[in-house]
Amino acid sequence: MTYRQWEKAFRKRLSRLPGEERERALGYYAELYGDKLDAGVSESEIFGDPKAAADKIIEESAETASAQGKTVRARTAGDTAARAAAVLLFLFVGLPLLAVLFSLAVAGAALFLSGFAVILAGVAHVVYFLAQLYMYGGAGYVAQIGIGLAAAGVGALLVPLFLCCTKWLFIACGKIFVLTGRVVRGKREAN
Numbered sequence: 636m637t638y639r640q641w642e643k644a645f646r647k648r649l650s651r652l653p654g655e656e657r658e659r660a661l662g663y664y665a666e667l668y669g670d671k672l673d674a675g676v677s678e679s680e681i682f683g684d685p686k687a688a689a690d691k692i693i694e695e696s697a698e699t700a701s702a703q704g705k706t707v708r709a710r711t712a713g714d715t716a717a718r719a720a721a722v723l724l725f726l727f728v729g730l731p732l733l734a735v736l737f738s739l740a741v742a743g744a745a746l747f748l749s750g751f752a753v754i755l756a757g758v759a760h761v762v763y764f765l766a767q768l769y770m771y772g773g774a775g776y777v778a779q780i781g782i783g784l785a786a787a788g789v790g791a792l793l794v795p796l797f798l799c800c801t802k803w804l805f806i807a808c809g810k811i812f813v814l815t816g817r818v819v820r821g822k823r824e825a826n
Contacts, residue, residue, distance in 0.1 A: 642661070645660075664682070747798055747801040750797045751790065757787025757790055760783030761787070762783075
């Protein structure tokens, strides 16, 4: 029997094992095969029955799993309690915090858009009083045009400031969302 035939039968027999254990066993026997082949052992003499080797691996895996079963269950129970506490914390602290953060983000976006609204209002004011000046004439309307231009200028100055504030709010909200997600999932950031 060639190694490829042996490996195929061995792999088929190990199909019940988890992928990681199966790959570890296959890697071990592949390394053993290479070592024995380098030592001068013929290919047909290297391994015995693939079913017996696979059964031995499966039996060892079952013994290891049953020995570790109690520790896994205990760890799972502790993880469940921690997750339950995290879910309760999320419900009573996290959700209200998320609502506040969402409100801040909406307020930041409104702040940013209000700068453009001031610009548009100033331009509309200028256009309106230009039309008034054209239709009725008069020097009093020139002051109104200046007020409109001033409002548009103030809006243009406020847009970058509002953009900066909005950007900071969104970045802060994003970081808080990520941090909250890590806490809820139980992952800790390495420092």
